[in-house]
Amino acid sequence: MRITLNWLRQYVDVEETPEALAERLTMLGLEVEGIRRIAGELEGVVIAQIRSRDPVPGSDKLSVCRVFDGQQERTIICGAQNHKPGDKVALILPGHALPLKPGEKEPLVIRERKVFGILSQGMMCSPRELGLSEDGEGLLILPEDAPVGRPLAEYLGRPGGDVVFDLELTPNRPDLAGVIGIARELAAATGRELRLPPVGDLGEYQQDPSAQAQVDLQVEEPELCPRYVARLIRNVRIGPSPDWLRQMLERVGMRSINNVVDVTNYVMLECGQPLHAFDADLLARDESGRITLRVRRARPGERFVTLDGQEHELQSDMLLIADAGKGVALAGIMGGQNSEVRPETKHILLESAWFLPTNIRRTSKRLGLRSESSYRFERGADPGITEWASRRAAQLILQLAGGELARGHVEFHPSPAPPRRIRLRYDRTTRILGVTIPPEQQRRHLEALQLRTVAHDEQSATFEIPSWRHDLKREIDLIEEIERLYGVERVPATPPRGALGSHPADEEFDQLSRIRRLCCGLGLDEAQGQTLISDRAALLTGAESALVKLANPLSSDMNTLRPSLLPGLLDSLRHNVTRKNPDVALFEIGRVFCRDNGSVREERRLGLALTGRRHPVFWTGEGREAKYDLADVRGVLDELFDHLGLRGISFHRRAEMTPLFVESATIQQGRQVVGELGLVSPLVAREYDLRDPVILAEVNLDWLLARRCDKRTFQPLPLYPAIRRDVAMVVPETVTHADVLRVVQQARVEHLEQVQVFDVFRGGSIPAGCKSLAYAFTYRAADRTLTDAEANALHARVVEALRRGLQATIREG
CATH class of the missing domain: 2.40.50.140 (Nucleic acid-binding proteins)
Structure with missing residues (x-):
């Protein structure tokens, strides 16, 4: 929001320099984002x-x-x-x-x-x-x-220089959306007089017939429009606004249109109450010649063209101002082209109303239509100023455009809300702020903000809250107001006092920090994705029935709570690759959300994503151009499981493809599936602009942390040498490394210390549908040096187990 120094001076004396005023406003809670000086015609x-x-x-x-x-x-x-x-x-x-x-x-x-x-x-x-x-x-x-x-x-009397302040208002202070509201704050903080523009009862302007006799007001939705005021002004002369009005609007960023419309905008910026002027001759009348004004819900699919020339399709929960046959304004947001004030307009109907903020906000967001009016209504305008703003605008219109004001006005206000009252305890102010402020000074600060004292004694006081202060609801709110006017800078900074305690979350945080350090030590960078993703991306990893979708999403790209970390990691890979960083290794720790039996299940997971070259930093040497593959992700997971002390982890290859993976495996602890890893489908990779193979993995971190074992056992370094024996064998293509380890383990060969694969070969003399696996077996006794004969006997048992268990053909030589 913008205000000018000259405009502010109309309501309160300003003695500070623009920079000092900006500092004072900021300390009062109105953040000044910028100051712009405007030179006058005769500046200097x-x-x-x-x-x-x-x-x-x-x-x-x-x-x-x-x-x-x-x-x-x-x-x-x-x-x-x-x-x-x-x-x-x-x-x-x-x-x-x-x-x-x-x-x-x-x-x-x-x-x-x-x-x-x-x-x-x-x-x-x-x-x-x-x-x-x-x-x-x-x-x-x-x-x-x-x-x-x-x-x-x-x-x-010529236009002079001015200073424009660009203010950032907090949503809980709609009363500051007008210059008078800011002047009220400044007057309360400085003790200066607040000068409101004089607005009488307009009796000297009013003529017969009365507004009641000419306007039939029907409010069909009183919960959405609790108050509506209409005035009728005849025989106005539409023309350009005077220089002072045009310049005032232009300096705060609004375009001058004509004297009547400019008055409605001026009063809105002055007091924060939006108004609207209709061309009364364009409003339909009933049989008796009265203008029928209806405040109703839009019909489903009803179309309406706003002042900006855009046509909108309305829904049944949107509020519309209409005459007997058509909609003429989108309530609280923008008027319609079919009733706008034109150069030939003679009679106008002036609207001042209060609309439910949530309805205005929802309608504005759905239609993508924002205006100065909706900005104020959706934050909560002052219902007590509705009629005053109508009189103020009518007075200015009569002064600038002439005309005759119909006697009285038409108003719908069946149940005015009683003023709120809040009790303040003086000693609680002292306990909260840590400074002693005398009770008289506390009352004086609040009364300066026009809070009326209705009762007080030595311990407390009760205040009546004005209608424009929606944010004052509890005693603590009054204490905050006292602190603002007393001066935040005068409240001493006190170090927190207390004893350090412990919480179950502390251990969990430490464990997550250790996992982060482990992943970083393995060469991965941490990513942080969005919790909200598109439903299209979510379907890569979850079924439609398991997705948790938002009822009122901000956009179609953020309409679903993520069921997995993998879509977000794919976005991070694309962000890096499209910016000339093709070699990426990422991890992310975050929460995911899935629908399970009608309820939403939330769990923490660890996701991994690799693409590009494995060792891009080396300028020469073997393997410099090697790409990441499944073994790299498997190695990271093995390190993680070993770090957590987990046992019984196995990998089971999937036979079928998934929407995300062309080759994948599940990760299990016993029979419980705790994660998956796989090679991303080329179709998906191409959709994310990824050229190199992409390997992803994800594990349920909550499950793993709940079953971790922090105990560590240590063994002394071996005293005796080891003996290595190698085996090359031809096995069916379906045999996996896990199958080899299972067969060797079932053989229960003593002194077998390590089993390691060092070669996989296909083609050549190897039959189709088979492959050659080369393994190294390490034997070592803890109490002596094994002889060759002992090692050969142990190794022969292993070879025999491989022949029987895997139908392996041992390659000689």
């Missing part, structure tokens, strides 16, 4: 008085004058001849520019300069130089009573 021109005039040595026409500008005496070199000591003249100070003349592209900026060796500190101006007339023969001589030091623009 002041009224000055000539004290002396002497000839310049060496010149026939120039004179040197001593001139007083209200602050100091200046030396001015002048070539005009029509002035004498004692004259009041217009003096432009150094650093300011003369008004642009027709045909000029750059303004003339006045600087201090030496003339005949004498420093001239400004310039006395002629009427033509100031753009006041075509007379350029001599200086502008002002009347004798012209006040020295006063800006010339102010003295002549």
Whole structure:
């Protein structure tokens, strides 16, 4: 929201500089995001008085004058001849520019300069130089009573400079959406007088027939529109607004339209109450000639064209202002083209109403239609100012556009809400703020905000809350107001006191931190994805029935709670690859949400995502161009399971493809599936702009952490050497590494210390549908050195187990 300093000064005296005012407003809770100065037509021109005039040595026409500008005496070199000591003249100070003349592209900026060796500190101006007339023969001589030091623009009644403040308002303070609200805050903080514009009962303007006799108001939805005020003004003259009104609106970013519409916008910015003017001749009338005004819900599918020329399809929960046959305004948001005020408009109907904020916010968001009116209504306008704002706007319209005001007004307000009352305990203020503020001062601060004291004693006071303060609901809110006016900077900073405690979440946080350090140590970078994703992305990892969708999503790309971390990791991979970072290894720890038997289940998971080269940092050497594969993710998971002390983890390859994976496996602990890993389908990878193979994995971290084992056992380093025996065998393509380990384990061969695969070969002499696996078996005894004969006997048992268990053919040589 924007306000100007000159506008604010109409309601409260402002003695501070713009920078000091911005600081004060910020400390009061109105964040000032920017300050912009607007130069006036005669910026830097002041009224000055000539004290002396002497000839310049060496010149026939120039004179040197001593001139007083209200602050100091200046030396001015002048070539005009029509002035004498004692004259009041217009003096432009150094650093300011003369008004642009027709045909000029750059303004003339006045600087201090030496003339005949004498420093001239400004310039006395002629009427033509100031753009006041075509007379350029001599200086502008002002009347004798012209006040020295006063800006010339102010003295002549011309537009002067101003300062525009750009404010960021918090949603809980709709009362600050008008200049009067800000002036009220400033007056309360400084103790200065708040000056409200005088608005009478308009009796001197009113004429018969009455508004009641000409307007039939029907509010069909009182819960959505508890108050509605309408006035009728006949025979107005639509035309341009006066300069002061047009400039005021333009300086705060609003376009001037005509005198009637500009008045409604001006009053809205002044007091925070939106208004709307209808062309009364465009509203349908009943058989008796009365205007029928209905506040109703829109019909499903009803179409309406707003003032901006856009057509909208309405829904049944949207509120519409209508006449007997058609909608004429989208309540609280924007009027319609079919009833707008035009240059030929003669009679207007002036609307001032209060609409339910939640309905305005929902309608505005669904239609994608925002306006200055909806900005205020959806935060909660002041229901108590509705009729006052109507009178204020009617008064200004009559002054600027003429016309005749129908006697009285039409109003719907069946059940005014009683004012709220809140009790404040003085000692609680002291306990909360940590400073002692006398009870009288506490009451004085709140009364300065126009909270009326209805009862008080030595311990407490009860205050009646004005209608514009929706945010004051509890005692703690009053204490906050006292702190704001007392001065937040005066409340001392106190270090927190208390004892350090423990919480079950602390151990969980530490364990997650250790997992993060482990993943970072393995070369992965942490990612943080969005909790909300699109339902299309969610279907890659979850069934439609398991998705948790939002009832009122912000957009179609954020309409579902993520059932998995993998879609977000794919987005992170695409973000990196499309920005010339093709080698990426990421992990993420986060919560996912799934629908299970009608309820929503939430769990924490760990996701992994790898693509690109495994070792991109090396400039030479074997394997430099090798890509990530499933073994890399498997290695990270093995390290994780070992770190958590988990046993019984197995990997089971899936025979079928999934929507996400072309090759994948489930991760199980016993019979419980705790995760999955796989190679992403090329179709999915192409959709995410990923060219290299993409490997993903995800595990249920809650399950794993609940079954972790923190105990560690240590064994001494072996004292005796190991013996290695290798085996190369041909097995069916379906045999996995896990099958080999299972067969070897079932053989129960003693002294077998390690089993490691070191080669996989296909093709050549290997039959189709088979592959060659080469394994290294390490044997070691803890109490002695094994002999070759012992090692060979143990190894023969292993080889025999492989022949029987896997139908393996042992390759000799």
